[in-house]
Amino acid sequence: MNLKINSEISTQLALLRINGEVDMFSSPDVRKAIMEVVKKKIPKLVIDLHDVNYMDSSGVATLIEGLQLCQKYDGSLRLARLRDNVREVFELTKLDKIFKIYTDVETASQ
Amino acid sequence: MNKTIELHLTSDPPLLSVMRAAVSKVCEIAGFDQLDTSKIILALDEACSNIIRHAYKGKSGQSIIITCNIKPTKLEFILEDQGAPADVKMIKPRPLNEVRPGGLGVYIITSVMDKVKYSEGMDEGNRLLLHKNRPKGKK
Numbered sequence: 001m002n003l004k005i006n007s008e009i010s011t012q013l014a015l016l017r018i019n020g021e022v023d024m025f026s027s028p029d030v031r032k033a034i035m036e037v038v039k040k041k042i043p044k045l046v047i048d049l050h051d052v053n054y055m056d057s058s059g060v061a062t063l064i065e066g067l068q069l070c071q072k073y074d075g076s077l078r079l080a081r082l083r084d085n086v087r088e089v090f091e092l093t094k095l096d097k098i099f100k101i102y103t104d105v106e107t108a109s110q
Numbered sequence: 111m112n113k114t115i116e117l118h119l120t121s122d123p124p125l126l127s128v129m130r131a132a133v134s135k136v137c138e139i140a141g142f143d144q145l146d147t148s149k150i151i152l153a154l155d156e157a158c159s160n161i162i163r164h165a166y167k168g169k170s171g172q173s174i175i176i177t178c179n180i181k182p183t184k185l186e187f188i189l190e191d192q193g194a195p196a197d198v199k200m201i202k203p204r205p206l207n208e209v210r211p212g213g214l215g216v217y218i219i220t221s222v223m224d225k226v227k228y229s230e231g232m233d234e235g236n237r238l239l240l241h242k243n244r245p246k247g248k249k
Contacts, residue, residue, distance in 0.1 A: 021127055023123070023159070024123050024162070025126060054127075054130065056152060056155050056156060057215045057218055060214060084145070085144075085145075085148035092222070093214050093217065
């Protein structure tokens with residue numbers, strides 16, 4: 001149940017690997033991790049969602065906030081390796097058209 | 111023959127994962143496939159999150175009762191709380207062309223479920239009825 005976030009941050013790229021369920025209980029932890037990257041104005045933020053088995057609208061809202069903050073300094077936020085049920089949340093809310101979504105972390109990081 | 115399960119939980123966000131697990135099993139019994147099950151779980155989660163956030167203003171330890179009725183043609187959920195009554199006229203899904211954090215819960219609930227009905231004029235608390243038609247041939 002506990003959410004785990006692994007961060008790898010360099011000057012040009014930040015990779016957040018999230019593991020667990022992202023809901024109204026755990027999304028503040030995701031927000032905190034994104035804010036660490038945004039504060040440093042890292043140009044590219046890749047969020048690996050392969051091990052996220054559930055996400056609700058509070059998780060999606062956190063990612064929208066991150067996307068908009070990155071855009072403010074001309075950075076980009078990219079999502080990678082979404083499971084079908086998580087992708088479904090983005091499709092349902094038409095946010096799959098807003099986010100850059102990749103099938104692997106390597107391509108997302110380029 | 112109807113099948114009923116009643117879930118009692120308090121308004122504590124860590125308990126939402128327990129509710130999701132229970133709703134998943136109910137959907138399985140009602141014959142929904144994995145994709146529809148994940149959507150129904152999401153809708154219920156959004157409804158409970160709204161109760162915690164809006165009816166109880168984030169206060170933990172308050173009552174949420176979810177009655178799940180598996181009926182011959184539909185799966186029905188009734189969510190009851192004792193929080194601040196919502197102004198039903200103000201509950202609307204927001205336009206999706208506004209890309210901003212928040213406000214997606216009601217849109218998700220109304221997109222996923224076949225019927226969404228808030229009880230109006232209650233003296234205290236709220237009652238929300240959600241139903242989803244069951245796949246044909248599943249009894």
